[in-house]
Amino acid sequence: MLEIAQKGDIILVEQIDRISRLKDDDWNSLKSIIKTKGLRVVSLDLPTSHQFAVVNDEFTGRMLSAINDLMLDMLAAIARKDYVDRRRRQKEGIVKAKSEGRYPGRPSDTELQQKIEGMLTDKKSYDYIQHILGCSRTTISKVSKRLKQEGPKP
Numbered sequence: 001m002l003e004i005a006q007k008g009d010i011i012l013v014e015q016i017d018r019i020s021r022l023k024d025d026d027w028n029s030l031k032s033i034i035k036t037k038g039l040r041v042v043s044l045d046l047p048t049s050h051q052f053a054v055v056n057d058e059f060t061g062r063m064l065s066a067i068n069d070l071m072l073d074m075l076a077a078i079a080r081k082d083y084v085d086r087r088r089r090q091k092e093g094i095v096k097a098k099s100e101g102r103y104p105g106r107p108s109d110t111e112l113q114q115k116i117e118g119m120l121t122d123k124k125s126y127d128y129i130q131h132i133l134g135c136s137r138t139t140i141s142k143v144s145k146r147l148k149q150e151g152p153k154p
Contacts (some may be wrong), residue, residue, distance in 0.1 A: 007038035020076030
């Protein structure tokens, strides 16, 4: 979208946090692109962002621009902090649930693992297995490691 945007175009977002959960460097880069291209961000949840439509003089325009830039930066910082906090709390919750035995994680695909076992037993290469089954090398490696630990089946 930014590649085809032209000076004066408006980037309309429902909420500022939709575009502002970025890390600091990424947010500054996005702001720089927006400023360089002469774009405007209008957000439904930020009234100062849509006040530009009724600006009659340069002073008011510059004031609203400064206020809007400040508000965007503040909301971006708040959105990023909220995002990081939620991820941290989620990880803490998962660790706690795992320690209590309530978080099993994603169940294994036993059918896929059996197919991988058969192909590994038939001495097929990782590349071949990956191509035929569409699975990752990590999955194949985990099955291979488990097979080596269990030893040959009678």
